[in-house]
Amino acid sequence: DAMVIQNPRYQVTQFGKPVTLSCSQTLNHNVMYWYQQKSSQAPKLLFHYYDKDFNNEADTPDNFQSRRPNTSFCFLDIRSPGLGDAAMYLCATSSITGYTEAFFGQGTRLTVV
Amino acid sequence: KQEVTQIPAALSVPEGENLVLNCSFTDSAIYNLQWFRQDPGKGLTSLLLIQSSQREQTSGRLNASLDKSSGRSTLYIAASQPGDSATYLCAVPLSPGFQKLVFGTGTRLLVSP
Numbered sequence: 260d261a262m263v264i265q266n267p268r269y270q271v272t273q274f275g276k277p278v279t280l281s282c283s284q285t286l287n288h289n290v291m292y293w294y295q296q297k298s299s300q301a302p303k304l305l306f307h308y309y310d311k312d313f314n315n316e317a318d319t320p321d322n323f324q325s326r327r328p329n330t331s332f333c334f335l336d337i338r339s340p341g342l343g344d345a346a347m348y349l350c351a352t353s354s355i356t357g358y359t360e361a362f363f364g365q366g367t368r369l370t371v372v
Numbered sequence: 373k374q375e376v377t378q379i380p381a382a383l384s385v386p387e388g389e390n391l392v393l394n395c396s397f398t399d400s401a402i403y404n405l406q407w408f409r410q411d412p413g414k415g416l417t418s419l420l421l422i423q424s425s426q427r428e429q430t431s432g433r434l435n436a437s438l439d440k441s442s443g444r445s446t447l448y449i450a451a452s453q454p455g456d457s458a459t460y461l462c463a464v465p466l467s468p469g470f471q472k473l474v475f476g477t478g479t480r481l482l483v484s485p
Contacts, residue, residue, distance in 0.1 A: 265415070290470060301376075301461065301475035302416070309470070349415055353471040361406060361463075361471035363416035 262286050265350050265364035272340050272371055280335040280367045282350030291333040292361070293325060294349040302349055308333060309355065337369075345371045374399045376464060378476035385452055386484050393447040393479045395462035400440045403468045407436050407447050408461045410478070416461065419447070452483045 264283045272278040282291065289310050294302040306315045308327040322344070324336040337344055350364045375398045385391055395405070404423050408416040420429045420436040422445065428437040435448040445462055459480045463473035 263415075292472070294473075299477075301477045302473070303475075304472055307470065307472060347413075347415075351416075351471065355469050358421075359404065359465070359469060359471055360418055360421045361473060362418060363408070366413075366415040368413065 263350055263352055263362050263364035265348075265367050267367060268365060269368045270370070272337075272369065274341065274371055275339045278337050278340055278369070280337075280348050280350075280369070282333045282335070282364055283331050284333075284350075284352045284362075285331070286352055286354075286362060287330060288352035288354045288362075289330070290353045290355055291327060292351040292353075293323075293333070293335050294351065296347040296349055296366075298346075305335075340369070340371045342371050345369055374402075374464060374466065374474045376462060376474050376476040378460075378462060378479050380479060381477070382480040382482075384482045384484065387452060387454060389452050389483075390448070390450050391452055391481070393449070393460050393481070395445040395447070395476055397443050397445075397464050397474075400443050402440060402464045404465060405436075405438055405445050406463050406471070406473065407434075407445075408463065410459045410461060412459075419460075449481075452481075454483050454485050457481055457483050 266281045292307040293305045296302040326334045406421045407419040422438045433450040459478040461478045463475040466472045
């Protein structure tokens with residue numbers, strides 16, 4: 260049973276057209292993360308939510324925003340996608356207490372045309 | 373700044389071989405280390421998490437060891453199978469409690485029948 264679900268699996272967007280990627284979880288974890296993985300590169304952390312507390316990484320471009328309306332859902336908004344934003348976007352969750360293993364979704368492959 | 377390196381970048385073995393994947397990190401003050409598997413175009417599947425107080429963890433044919441003092445972890449795969457073909461990534465968190473992970477660039481494994 261999928262525990263971290265990302266939709267859609269594949270997203271094609273036009274240059275400059277806002278796009279939203281979705282992540283949901285059934286683990287009831289209080290922390291959710293968004294990572295960006297470009298081709299043949301390691302995943303790179305963009306930001307994370309601890310409950311409703313948003314934490315941006317210092318080098319994450321302003322073009323990337325996130326929303327977490329409740330414990331189960333988290334969204335990644337790219338306000339004006341550029342060609343360089345084409346990547347796999349990975350959502351992950353973990354619990355702040357006890358066992359802190361990270362669980363990832365299947366990813367959303369974003370293509371910018 | 374924590375840096376994670378994985379050697380080799382690629383590995384090709386015949387089915388049935390036992391193999392070792394290596395992961396090195398520059399800052400030995402880690403909280404845990406997590407090994408992942410990534411199939412082409414897919415998300416990350418967690419394989420093993422080793423807490424900083426542990427020396428090794430086992431799951432089926434997989435055994436991961438951790439030597440904090442030397443900044444190294446190894447993933448041992450016994451009796452490799454074609455289905456083990458994937459990219460294997462190791463990662464360490466930047467801070468306690470959160471899995472804000474710094475990843476290695478991975479080892480691409482191909483197991484031939």
